[in-house]
Amino acid sequence: MLSKKVTELLNKQVNAEFYSAYLYLDFSNYYKDEGLDGYSNWYYIQAQEERDHAMLFIKYLQQNGESITLEAIDKPDKEYKAFIDPLNMGAEHERLVTSMINEIYAAAYEEHDFRTMQFLDWFVKEQAEEEDNADDNVKKFELFGSDSRSLYELDTEMKNRVYTAPSLVLD
Numbered sequence: 120m121l122s123k124k125v126t127e128l129l130n131k132q133v134n135a136e137f138y139s140a141y142l143y144l145d146f147s148n149y150y151k152d153e154g155l156d157g158y159s160n161w162y163y164i165q166a167q168e169e170r171d172h173a174m175l176f177i178k179y180l181q182q183n184g185e186s187i188t189l190e191a192i193d194k195p196d197k198e199y200k201a202f203i204d205p206l207n208m209g210a211e212h213e214r215l216v217t218s219m220i221n222e223i224y225a226a227a228y229e230e231h232d233f234r235t236m237q238f239l240d241w242f243v244k245e246q247a248e249e250e251d252n253a254d255d256n257v258k259k260f261e262l263f264g265s266d267s268r269s270l271y272e273l274d275t276e277m278k279n280r281v282y283t284a285p286s287l288v289l290d
């Protein structure tokens with residue numbers, strides 16, 4: 120039995136993860152339009168990962184006998200004036216998601232909800248990776264993105280990313 124507060128926060132996180140998928144799909148579409156297929160691929164896969172995160176929160180709630188309320192997903196309303204803009208926005212967005220995960224963790228900790236804390240441990244680790252990857256994307260672009268040949272190579276590198284299912288499996 121999860122507390123009302125933890126349940127609400129987990130439900131809110133379902134929406135937040137779907138919004139992340141939507142946002143990253145918007146990044147992917149922008150790069151596709153601009154001819155940067157590698158960056159488009161990278162964010163397409165990131166969108167798939169975010170959808171997976173949403174599904175994990177749904178499964179966890181269901182495993183604990185809770186119902187899900189699917190809320191409307193906000194329209195991504197970002198404007199991209201330069202190729203680096205989505206990368207900076209992505210890094211900022213991941214920090215926001217980390218703070219949301221931390222908020223759920225803190226609520227679970229307060230209520231001695233060790234089961235939810237254990238479930239969230241995977242996300243705590245995942246967020247460290249997501250922030251690191253996002254920062255890495257910004258750094259590499261700052262270093263090499265202004266030269267067209269290097270940008271071509273960076274884009275080719277981003278094309279290599281392949282989708283892998285999350286290591287956390289909930290039956």
Ligand code: FEO
Pocket residue numbers: 136139168169172213216249
């Ligand atoms: Fe689901 Fe990128 O955090």
